[in-house]
Amino acid sequence: MIRVLVNGADGRMGSQVVKAVVADNELELVGGVSISHIGEDLGEIAGIGALGLAVRAGLGTAVDELKPDVVVDFTTPQAVYGNVKTCIAHGVDIVVGTTGLTEKQREELGEEAKRGDTSLFIAPNFSIGAVLLMKVSADIAAYFPDAEIIELHHNNKLDAPSGTAVMTADKIAAARRKAGAVPAPDRTRESLEGARGASVQAVPVHSVRLPGYVAHQEVLFGGYGEILTVRHDSLDRKSFMPGVILAVKKVSSRKGLTFGLENYL
Numbered sequence: 001m002i003r004v005l006v007n008g009a010d011g012r013m014g015s016q017v018v019k020a021v022v023a024d025n026e027l028e029l030v031g032g033v034s035i036s037h038i039g040e041d042l043g044e045i046a047g048i049g050a051l052g053l054a055v056r057a058g059l060g061t062a063v064d065e066l067k068p069d070v071v072v073d074f075t076t077p078q079a080v081y082g083n084v085k086t087c088i089a090h091g092v093d094i095v096v097g098t099t100g101l102t103e104k105q106r107e108e109l110g111e112e113a114k115r116g117d118t119s120l121f122i123a124p125n126f127s128i129g130a131v132l133l134m135k136v137s138a139d140i141a142a143y144f145p146d147a148e149i150i151e152l153h154h155n156n157k158l159d160a161p162s163g164t165a166v167m168t169a170d171k172i173a174a175a176r177r178k179a180g181a182v183p184a185p186d187r188t189r190e191s192l193e194g195a196r197g198a199s200v201q202a203v204p205v206h207s208v209r210l211p212g213y214v215a216h217q218e219v220l221f222g223g224y225g226e227i228l229t230v231r232h233d234s235l236d237r238k239s240f241m242p243g244v245i246l247a248v249k250k251v252s253s254r255k256g257l258t259f260g261l262e263n264y265l
């Protein structure tokens with residue numbers, strides 16, 4: 001059995017992870033940590049009835065006392081860097097779904113994990129459909145280097161652009177370089193700053209935040225008299241759970257940083 005601790009256990013994602021871990025007979029849920037709902041029953045918060053596990057405050061103490069094999073982190077862009085450091089310092093492997101880490105922070109944490117002989121897995125998107133969208137986007141970019149990304153998320157999302165959009169833009173840029181495919185120069189001059197979105201590796205990214213959305217992304221490729229659009233929609237946070245469970249089971253197989261769910265598929 002793999003002993004799992006969920007950090008951010010009362011959140012939109014964390015509470016789904018609690019349910020998914022409880023439902024898997026190779027995993028044992030040992031506890032949940034949050035900054036609110038302290039002392040309340042973890043199962044009640046996740047909507048599956050009492051589990052007899054109280055939500056804890058403080059990741060370091062919880063790790064010391066509950067001795068998980070793996071911590072799953074779905075917290076906030078502000079907290080995630082410190083949470084990963086805490087896990088590495090305690091020698092615990094960690095699966096990170098929280099977005100907002102910069103590339104530099106990710107690399108730093110990867111080095112620290114390697115030095116600490118721990119395993120760190122980070123994925124900006126755990127849904128299989130989103131991983132496939134990124135893969136086909138990289139394939140298409142070799143032939144259609146002119147691309148723009150529209151990502152659409154719920155209005156409670158704290159970061160923009162989304163981690164998925166940044167990863168997609170990185171993959172498009174790498175595919176362009178490999179194929180020697182150069183996008184047309186953007187001659188538009190903005191009369192209002194931001195009108196052309198944010199440029200991520202020269203790929204414009206447009207972030208929409210509205211109630212009603214969960215997590216969605218379109219990648220638009222422009223060609224000679226044609227447009228190719230790929231779109232993925234996560235309509236329910238359950239879409240992330242098979243990927244999270246897979247990562248929990250695989251994370252300890254490789255020390256240091258692994259970035260992206262495609263590494264486990």
Ligand SMILES: NC(=O)c1ccc[n+]([C@@H]2O[C@H](COP(=O)([O-])OP(=O)(O)OC[C@H]3O[C@@H](n4cnc5c(N)ncnc54)[C@H](O)[C@@H]3O)[C@@H](O)[C@H]2O)c1
Pocket residue numbers: 007008009010011012013014033034035036074075076077079096097098099100123124125126127157159240
């Ligand atoms: N990788 C993916 O597939 C994926 C999918 C969905 C969301 N996300 C990301 O996951 C993160 C969480 O999203 P959400 O919608 O569940 O947010 P949320 O606000 O619903 O949940 C976050 C939870 O973390 C708790 N928290 C905040 N700071 C904490 C800390 N220092 N220690 C412990 N707990 C803390 C909060 O109490 C809250 O309950 C975001 O960064 C989001 O972008 C990633």
Ligand SMILES: O=C(O)C1=N[C@H](C(=O)O)CCC1
Pocket residue numbers: 099124125153154157158161162163164165214215
């Ligand atoms: O709900 C969110 O927040 C999500 N964030 C991820 C991102 O930033 O890419 C993707 C899944 C949902």
